[in-house]
Amino acid sequence: MEQLNHYIPIMLPMAISCAKALAVLVAGYFVAKAAKRWVRWLVAKTDQIDDTLGHFFANMVGYVILIITLLTVLQLFGVQVASLLAILGAATLAIALALQGTLTNVAAGVMLVIFRPFKLGDWVAIEETYGKVTDLNLFFTEITTLKNVQVIIPNSTAWGTVVSNFSGHARHCLNLELNIHYKDDVDKAMAIIQEIADAEERVLEDPAVKTKLTNIGEYSLELTSYIWCKSEDYWELQFDLLKDVKKGFENGGIRIPYPHAVEIKAEE
Secondary structure, eight states, rough: HHHHHHHEEEEEEEEHHHHHHHHHHHHHHHHHHHHHHHHHHHHHHHHTHHHHHHHHHHHHHHHHHHHHHHHHHHHHHHTTHHHHHHHHTHHHHHHHTTTTTHHHHHHHHHHHHHSSSTTTOOOOEEETTTEEEEEEEESSSEETTTTTOEEEEEEHEEEEEEEEEETTEEEEEEEEEEOOOOSSSSSHHHHHHHHHHOTTBBBOSOOOEEEEEEOOOOOOEEEEEEEEEEGGHHHHHHHHHHHHHHHHHHHTTOOOOOOOOOOOOOOO
């Protein structure tokens, strides 16, 4: 009992410091989450700042609050924060060399946010991967494919490669490539495509729909229709037009050719 009484004056301050540190960590964590939500809400109400910047700023605010929280916890345990910062400053070069890839991603993330080749919600193709941008932070860009597959792309890759942004403009040109039989009427096939496009509300009137004979192939004639639509209608419109043109060709007597193979058997 006497030994326990001897250790109580030593353990009690440590226990109090641990309890305070735990309370500060928990409070800092929830304050960081609340601050991130508040920044996103504030940006959502501001027309001058898009969601990508808001998302980036929210993450930055969260990181800053967590760093301040950790420094406060260290002070509770008697660590001299000023001395620690001086040591960290002296070790910056070594850390930078050890984390070259990570720092490159951070720098690329800043460039992506400043120049905005794409933003949250855009449909893009990066490194031959097509999908919707769902996250952009300091280290990586996240896109979700049409098959709902999550793809994580380092920011250095997203910044250093060719990016095709299908949402970069309000309108998009849909190239509908179709093959018809050699003996079928080309003008009639073009008229069928035009009639179907005119009946489709999602097809824009300006620029007008144009259908050209673009190739005389080995088995068929290739027609290409240049159809303009809103970027958000691109994929669904393409699928619907292909189906409607297929039905239109069948009703109009236009044949869609396919290669034929002839099997010749030698007489025994």
